[in-house]
Amino acid sequence: MPPSAQAAATAKRSAPVQAHVVAPVLAPPQAPVQALARPQATPPLDLQSLEARLKATQAIGVFTKLTLKNQIDDLLAQFRAYYRGQLKVTLTALRQSFDRLVLKVLALLQDADPPLAMAIESSRESIWGILSNPAKFAAV
């Protein structure tokens, strides 16, 4: 067989192989996408543990911890007053206050105690779920 014919035959044989090789690479894998599409399970909220970690963290000093505690207590007092009908604010406004406070906490912790910052960030919606539910809030 002449070399050109040989080369053509080789190319012909390898084309389907190349296609088979290329196709799986180009085709998006199904199983991993399905796994990613499944919603991530929210870790169970452990408020007591978060509180204990916040009290114990070396990332912030005593005055900062006390100031944070004051502001958390103030926010909780706002929620109590809201559920008693004594505070003329919307839940949206309380959400903004909550988000601002969480942001302050994260800003204080993110450099010196990243695991605690991540734990608080990942608990944000669970904590809001408690605060925004009168029955759950009353049980806290």
Next chain:
Amino acid sequence: MTLCTRPWGWLGWLPTLFAMPCAAADDPALRKDLTSALALLGTPCGQVVQATRQRDNDHLVTCQDGHRYRVFLNEQGRVVAQKR
């Protein structure tokens, strides 16, 4: 009476005019703590450059921007910053 206010030897007869408040040793951790606390309180400060302890949980603070505050814990357990 603390070491900082105890009369020094034979100078003890001098009036208390010469008694100095007990200044905290230069503590970067304390300055950082007070800087964060003032930032949380929303008071203009920038950075605490000097912190002088007056008594437990009571400090006179000088900020980078020139502001001075008394930062202390009141009877209700609240951190308060009073402008000086």
